[in-house]
Structure formats: structure tokens, C-alpha cells
Amino acid sequence: MAIVYKEDVAYFKGVCEVEEAEELLDWIKLKNTPKIDVSEMEHIHTAIAQIVLFFKPEIIGLDKNSFFGKYIFSS
């Protein structure tokens, strides 16, 4: 499992594949203030990125100079 859920924080670790999108979606819908920790994230599938972009959880540990930091989660 590349996404580990602990209370209000989902920890993205390594490469998160499309198969994990559904669980994330179910999880994020239930949380009032979901947070995601991307400090150990290498890559996430576009479907997962869409969930993040849609629900706009607080993102922890985003490297502003990484690909995702610069282009995907920049706004």
C-alpha cells in the first residue's frame, strides 16, 4: 500500500497507482479536514491527482521544486 491512512492524514509513499484512487476517494469524502502528506511521494497516478485537486486537502511536505510541486499542485 502506497497510501497509508492515519486519522485525518493520508500518507502518500513512493508510487501511488490508480488502484488506490477508490479507497482514497472513499476516505477523503468522509473527512472534514483531510490532509495529505506527500513528503515521501515519488509519483501519483492522474486519477489520484484529480482527487487531490478536486477536494483540495491540505498538502503537507510538498517540495515546491518537484514536478508535482511546480506544475500539478502549484495552484
Place this chain on the structure above:
Amino acid sequence: MDELLKEFINETRELVENASQTFLEIDKDPDNLELINELFRVIHTIKGSSGIFEFLTPLNKAVHVAEDVLDRAREGELKLNSEIVDLYLDLLDQINEWLDEVEDSGELGSEAEEISRGFQEKFSALLGEKENKDTGFEQEQTSSQSAEASELDLPWLLQIEDKIRQDVFLSCKSDDLLAVEYIPEEGSFFVGEDPILTVKNTPSLLGVKANFTPPEDRESFDPFVCKMSFYVFTEASEQEIKEHYLYVEEQTKVYSLPLDALIFPCGEQVEPDLVSDFLQEAGSFIQNENWMELVDRVNVALEIIGEDTFIASCLIWIKTIILSQKKEYLALVPSFLEAIKTGTFIKMLKKQPPRVDKSDSDSTVYARELTDHDLALCVDLLKTQLKVLSGTKQKELESGVIKSVQKVLKQILLCLDKKELAAEVKEKGKDVSGLEVLLKQLIDDLVNEHQNKVLSKEEELQTKKAPSPAPAKPSQKPEDKTIKSQHSEIKVLKVDKVKIDALMELVSELVVAKNALPYLAKKAEEVFGSREMGRELKVQYGTINRICEELQNAVMQIRMVPVAHVFQRFPRLVRDLSKKLHKKINLVMEGEDTKADKTVVEDLAEPMVHLIRNSIDHGIESPEERKDRGKPETGTIILRATQLDDQILVEIIDDGRGIDPEKVKRKAYEKGLISEEDLDKMSDEQALQLILAPGFSTAEQVSELSGRGVGMDVVKTFVESLGGTINILSQKGRGTTIQIYLPLSMAVTRVLTVEVAGDLFGVPIENVAETVKVAKQDVKTIKNREVIVLREKIIPIYHLDKLLQLRSGQIEIGVEDEDLAVLVLQLKNKELGLVVDKFHEDIDIILKPLEGLMENYTLYSGATLLGDGRVLLVINPKEIEKWL
């Protein structure tokens, strides 16, 4: 085998088949650009998909060069003559062979490389000097887009934030770059794509603008529907990009653009008063090329001015250009200064000489020549301003509107280089009417000045729905595409034949299972004494029965395919054979839409190939011979499919030399197939059927094409194994017609059930001529055989119980005066009667062939389960004669 490879093989087979068809059409109509384009697409697809598999490189390479040649044909530089078509057809054959090899062994044979080289050389020879040219397709695309870029008609560029453009500008080492517009299909995740990964791995990536357009409400959000699109900037070569985005080629557009296309400011307009000090100093820094000092001043100015404003954007660009150390772009710094002053950025394009404004010789104004397109935009904008003014009804909004229109008008005038008028805008246009006069006057001027051009451009713009020049407004393009892709839902599903067969199997089991319900109802009534239960069961049975029938029909429909599937391969066969034999043949196909069960259609191919070969080889005469006989030089072969009630009739008709029955008889006699007696007695029609006998060949000389051991008897056996019949009609000198009757579907057989000695048997309904009751005394005996006379026809009768040895030793039941139930069978050339005990209803069954020990009892064609669990054996009337 790998699923992907399987898919590739199936798809490519289909594409090759299509391409073969189209090439044959091209052969007749070589200038048809639509056909050439279609071919190009097909070949392009084969090339693209074969590129996925490394071991298919020889195939890929050969197709690649073939594609280049087609591209030349598209451009009109090359004519696809008959020889070239031949070469392509050869290549398509070769591809099919390669696919067979891959299917059999999982790889290409050792000689594939050499064969591929052969094709490459042949195709390259057609390309001549331009052999080494890059593939034209992408080139054409880029060149048109480059032209587009050079006019800066790239509305999407306005969507890209300063930050991204500045980053790209800073990291790009050359003067040109590529921008890839990538709008993934909504269903792209389901085909294994990860668009972000594709973008992230773009070679020599400079920057990305990612857009996400989700639905507004939470309920309709689906993370598995791709709603992202990307603009990707890269320094990689076009080839590299083409390769990288190969699998999503149709979802991408590649633009080549000059680096300076990225340089323009954006943001909210503010008055430049705050930076007036900076403006005063900046001029001298530029003059003295004191760039670092200018950067310091820019930093100071940036602290004063608000973020995201037009002025801040200009300032950051100035800083970016200076820090980039790209000296050739320093010339743009004054343009930014001017932009801060006027609120309009007029960029001096690099390749255009600076123009000195004569009206104001003190300051040099950099401007570019306005194109017709720009003028059209101005007119468009001015007209919009008029609309805005006329739409202002509320007094309190008026002053705001006036200010806004004044500003737009002023900027347009500046763009048009009409500075005097621009200066007068505030005064002359201080109210709505004044502004209206100004606007109308300016529109008239512009229209008069460039009437013809502007008008034509305007029309063009209207059709194109020209993008608004307002920087903040994003382009409509990506949205349009999304809508389009929503409509392109999958309409045709490809399903493995095995799955359909499995479905059919299940349906047949269901049919059998449901047939048990009436028995259950009967049992409920008779054994358990519950009539009500029985009735309810019957009602339920009615419903299930109906659904079952519909289901069965639906599955059968899935299996029905048009005979065109078989027919489409014949134009090629006829073309090749007629060329080889130097005959002129026109192939006419009729009724290709006639549908029949997939198995029937597929199996039809083999006998038909043989029959068509026969027609070409033995039937149609050489042009000279035809001329001598007063026939047109070109012979005609007609392939016709017609749907009869529950059969399809396929006819192969030629207008060739026909079959000489006398010759056939003599030959049959020589070969010992018929006796001397038969020779005299046999009718012409009967004689013709002789050619279907094993070991018969009328051709005097065995040619390369037909008569190689596969005789007409094989065709006959084949047709009969499909449950069909074959018939030959011919007129000497006029031509031959071969008729093949086949069942529409092989899945369901309708049988009449008969009872003999307490057992039920099925007889295929198509063989049942009639059922009659005959009084025992009407049975006559001729030559020790029982016969009945039916409508003045003598019909021999046989007792099925004896035939099947069912009542050996038992006394025949039935009383002396009871009528005999006779089932009259229609066999090929005669009728015969079978005496049974009782006739029952006719039912639809799914026939299962007999296996194991029973396999040798050819008297039965198969068996099926009845609703009550009994096995019903189905008699094979074609074999019955052998058992008599």
C-alpha cells in the same frame, strides 16, 4: 500470449484487410484523395501499433517506408499506379504472414529482417531522392503550426501564467521550442494511461501548464474520468516528442514556436504613477546598458507595485530577460517600459526591423506591422464596445462603462498607431454619444481602408469563432475537445468468439432447463394433486420461455455477420488470378449485407475460394477466345448472396464457357464413375452433378491455380458438413452457376419429434417433406420392397423401428386396420418414407454432436436433452440411405 499482442494481431489483421480493399479501389481510381487518406491512416496505425513490440521492428520498418510513399501520394507528388498497388498488396500479404508467424511462435522468423529490407528498398526507390526525408505527416503538421505560431495565433498561450513562461524562457537553451497540447481522452485511465506520468517523462521538459476542469458538484465527480489537460514545453526534437507521445498521438498537437512567443506581460491594469520614478531612471540605464542597475531598480519598483498587476508582470519580465543573459532579447526591455507607460505591450518581433514613428521622432516606438487579422480583431473589438455602450441602461453603471470603453478605444488607437486620436479619446468621448461617434468613425475608417481584406477575414473569424484578445479569457478549444470526446462513446465492442460461444452454450442450457418446467407443472398436477401449483408453474414457464426465446434470438443476432466478411477477400483474388492468367474479369458482388451465423460465413470462405478459382481458371475464356465467340472481352463473375426463409443461397455465376455435359459423362465413364448404361440414360442435369463426385477433374490440363488435387468433391463435402447443399447449373458456351444453400444458423436446429417403440427421435425439419397417414392396405410391394403411392409417385417406405433395431423379437404393436404414420423425407434426388409410431410436436434444439462410441453411428447427426431430462437422438437423413 500477451493480451496486448493478441489485440494487436486481431486489430492489424482487420486493418490489413481494410487496406487491401481500399488498395483495390485505388487501383480503379488512383486519384481519389479520400481513399489515399484512408490508406494513410490505416498504414499509419499499423506502423504506430507495431512500434510497441520490439521484435516487430522489421515489420515496423517496412511499413514506415510504405507510409512515406503514401504521404508522397497524398501530396500529389506520386501516382499510385498498378505496380505500386501490387507492391502494397504484397506488403500486406507479408504482414499477414508475419502475424501468422507471431501467432504461432511468438516471434518473427529469421528471414524477416531480409524480407523487410527488400520492401524498404522497393519503397525507398519510389521515394527517389527524397528517400531520407523525415516522415511527412508530422512535418506537415508542424510546418502549418509553425506558421500559426509565427503569427502568434496561439490563444492558449495566453492561459499560461507568467511564472511558467518565465521558467521556460530561462531554462530553454535555444531560440525555438516545442509546445505539446495534450488533452487526454476521458477514458484514458481505462486503457492504462497515466497522463501525468506521460507528461512528467517528456524528454527535455521545460515546463508544464496543467489544467483541471472538474464538475461543479461532488456527486458527479469521478476521479476515473480524466478531466486534466496539459501544455507541455520542451526542448526535445520533434522526433523525440513524436515517439514519446506515440500512443496518445491523436490526443496531442505539437506546436513549434519561437522562444520570444512566450514573452508578454499579463495581469490587472493599474495606473503607472506609482512607478513614475522608475520609468524616469530606466531609460538612461537602458541607454548605457547598465543592466544590473536596472534590475536593482526593478526590485525596488516591485516592492511598491502590487503582485499580479500588469506592471509587476512587465517588471518581472524585464528582470527575467536581463538575468537570463540572453542578449538578443534585451531589445525587448524598452517594449516593456513602454507597456508600463501605456498599458499596452507592443512587441517588436525579432526579425522585423524597428519602425521609427515619424509623428513623434523623439521617442522610438517599437511596433510590429498589424496584420489583417489584427485589424479584424480591432473592428470586432470596436463593435463590441458599441454593443456595451448601447446595452448600458442603468445610470449608475454608465460612468464605469464609459471609462472602460475609453480605455479599450485608447489602446486600440495606440495599436493602430493613431496617437493623436488616442489622446483625444478622453475629451471627445466623455459621454456615451461622443464615444459612439468615435467608435463608428473608427470602424468606418478601418473598414474602408481594408474593406475587402477585412470583410473576408471577418467572415473567416466568424466561422472560426475567433478568440477574444482579452488575455484573461481562456481559449475554448480544450473544452470543445472534451465535449467531442464525450460523444465519441464506444459503439462497437469487440468480443472474443469464445465468449460468445460460451454465452450460446449457456443459453442452450437455459433452454433445456426451462423445458423442464412444463413437466414439473404436470407432475404438480398429477403426482401432488395441486392444480393451482401446476397452473402457476405454467404461467411462470410462459414468462421464462418468452425471455429465453428473446435471449436466444439476441445471442443469435450477435453471431450473425454479413457475408461481406467472406466476399471482401475475393476482389483481390480475382484481380491477382486474372492478371496471372491474362484474362479480363469484372467481379460483381451482390447481397453482401445478407447475414448468416458467423460459423457458416467463416466456413464459407474455403469452398468459395475454390469455386471462384475454378470459374476464373476453367470458366472464363481468354479475351481472344471470348472475342471469337462474340462475347465481350471482359468476362463477368457474379457473387450473389440471397436470404431465403431459413437458408442463405450463395451463387457463383460466370459467363464463361460453361460445362459440357457430354464431356463430363465421358470422363466419368473413363474414370469408372458411371456405367455404360448410365452414360446413355443420364440427363444433362444429372451429368453436371458428376463433377462433384470424388476423383473427378474435367480440366484437360491441371493448371497452377485449380485442379491441384482439391476437387469439387471436397467443396461438396465441405458444404454438406455445414449442413448445406450444392447445385450446379450450366449452359455450354453461356456460363455456369453454382448454388450453395446453407442454413442461416448452425446453432439452433428445428426438429420434428417422432415416437418409435416408446422412444423419441428427432428429424431435421428441412428434410421432412410431409407427414401422412396411410392405410395398411394401401402399402404395396414392388420387388420385395414396401412402397406407397403418393400423388402418383412411388415412395419406398422403411420401418424405423426395424432400421434402428428397436423392437427385435417384439410383436409389432398396432392393430391390423390402423393407419401407418409415414414421415416422408426429402433427400437430395428422391423421397422416402419412414414408418413411425406417432408424430409429436416440432421443437427447437441445440444439437450436440455425438462423442465417444456413438461417434461412429453416422445415422445420428447428434443429440440434445429434452426438458424432462431424456436424450433426444436426431436422425441424419443424409446418411439414412447408407443404413437401409
